[in-house]
Amino acid sequence: MATNGPTPNEALNRLHRDTGWTLNALARAVNLIGTERGTPRTYSASTVHAWLKGHVPKEDARSLIVEALARKLGRRITYAESGFPAPVQGQSKCSIVEELIDLGSQDMERRNFLGASLFSVVLTIPDWPDVVDRMKTVQASAKCGIGTSDVDLVKKMTDSLSVTYDDCGGRHTRPLAAAFIVNTVSPLLQADGPAEVRKAMMSAAAFLCYLTGWMAVDEGLQGLAQRYYVKGLQLAGASGDRMTYCHILRGVSVQAVDLGHGPLAVRLANAAADTSPKTGSRMRAFMAGQQAHSFAVAGDKGNALSCILDAERAMDKAESVSSAFGGYDPATLAYHAAQVRYGLGDVAGSVESLKQHFKLRRPEETRRSALRFQSMIAERQLEIGQLEAACETWKGILEEYPSVHSGKVDRHVASIGRRLRPHRSNSAARNIFDLALEVRRD
Template structure:
């Protein structure tokens, strides 16, 4: 039924405070809990208004309801609202599915990634694994991540060494002679192909395939491998784990995404790849920006910059500066944001044509640079109360980004960065919205909606719906807004958008 047999004597003031500020009715919250539970495969849950009233009165609901409520309130307020913030209790979980303060050692990293990916595959009903996790933020997140720069004791390295005593014919019939160069190249090529599919289609289409490939690679790491092969395998593992995290983030599974990012950072450390580790930290920073945790985002970016000095390419450094600007904009710090924007532009200009670069950073094109900087100024404009100064900086950058993405996608309709194109059309719509240009806002949002229907990205759907909620409030009588509102209701139904990112 969704509640425990015993009730607390005192009302749950924490839950009550969040509930009152949400603007939801008891019936609406009950419907959302039931809808989310069905997505998770928890069909036994049937919540009603009387049940919600008992929660507010102090009754402690059983799992997975505390996790569901945490997700719903986090989405509603755009920040991390933990189970504890709601005055609720959650069941303890094993190290594989809870917490991020994990051992920084090869064997444990392999074991944790293997167990977590296997659980993700087995608990395959949408998002079920995510309900057994909690998001970490603040010192609980930053302090463990700082340890990625601490050298690993030699005695804890080389997880394959413990299999050295096995006979030449190893587990499941594989010979323990190490992977060949062509085999490693094929793994890298497969990972790059997955990354391309994600950019084209969104995270919802191939996420399970990436998780399956990740699990297979961890099996290879449990076999005896020469040290150079072991490092390369850990690099592939880090890339796949980061991609699994990014795709989870894209479809709204925030705790699952964070867990994969953390495991990816551990794998990058074992690969001795500081630049890849910095990239993983940048993805964690993006997630914190999205959740309204500007200070955490800034800490993660500074940690990435410090750890990858003199090891990252100009393109990677430019990306980190652009995200630093995003974090400063979220915090409402214009001078530091301006400086980071300039550093991103200057460093991007230092990219040498033909310079060898890893596949994971090739996405950061001129279009992405302009898009990130445009979003920084857009966010500053919002924080400063629709400041025309910052809007005048954001608009030409966003227009340039949209044109570049449009050209790329027109050249390859079945490839390219379709999701980035959609997200930046929505970004353009928000710039017009802040500038009080309703017709232009509707035009950009209409183009984004056409793309959104071809993507499997809850992030795109949610940003579009959130933007349009504001547009309907501010321009309820503008014909273009009314027309697009009808189209939005028909083509992007409410039940699809509720799993917001």
């Protein structure tokens, strides 16, 4: 007696048709994302065919499929829209603090939890109206009380962790931040106290989550960074801190644009600008510069140029550097101009703007960022055929590199050999090629 097979997944079939992909192309896209997060897959056209025919893949595979479809179609795809059951994760009713404790505990113990390295374009980023002033999501306990000194402790520790990060890098500093979140900050978030003090504590914790997420980005742990950013957004909203909320949201846009997700970066940058308090010209420059970079990566030349001009006008009107918000200054604006020019195809112009950045840099800027931006100069010099100039730039980078701890800089240095391999007949290129192999961190 014949039995009925699974019902074809019409929703998934519809999305697959929208992508224009073959079965093999979808399999390759899913496999690539699996490799990104450290869980390689070997799906084939026959596997995809089974999915379309109604076979329901495991939860891990479903997340990869949804991510691949979202990247291709340039919009968020829900599990329901793809015809898949929703994942169990995220269905619990844990409070923000309980989720933060779980996140920090996994991080401080260096567990290789799922998705640590996977950036997701389908992650739900909480909008300001959804999180603002929701203190009830952070339940207070009557076991102890908190005061302004506790808030000051979190702020001072965040500043100290930031300095340590600049000196030692995220690989060493982020576990310290995670331990502080779990052992000190989370209990303080759950403690009783005056409403204004509790709001200030949540605001301080939000910025600490942002810093910890920034460290994770430097290491290339994109999924982990997103989770810290989302916790920071939720805490900033619960405290009613619009300034910190828009600062973190802009940071999520920075993460997205650096990974090449232009449309998502635009949406996040615009949301940050729309939410930000209207506190002056420097804030406008801070937001417009990121919008310009995002539009450029998204291929929207008109809006990119309009926003970078807006940022330049705002910077001309800005108050003194000592009162700058988010460290945004003429040097940072020059960096954004370089990224806009590069995104729009003007590689030589981007090199000139990066050189202008270094002319405008303040002494307190970190060596880590200096090596990152110098690496961009060298890579772009090579791209426009300036081999000798690129080698000279790389020489300076490699002299400084052993004393700098940064995952991003590590990745730049690791790419030197690949970039120079075709040019080893040139003596300068050969010398830099050999030096890069000697100093690189594997």
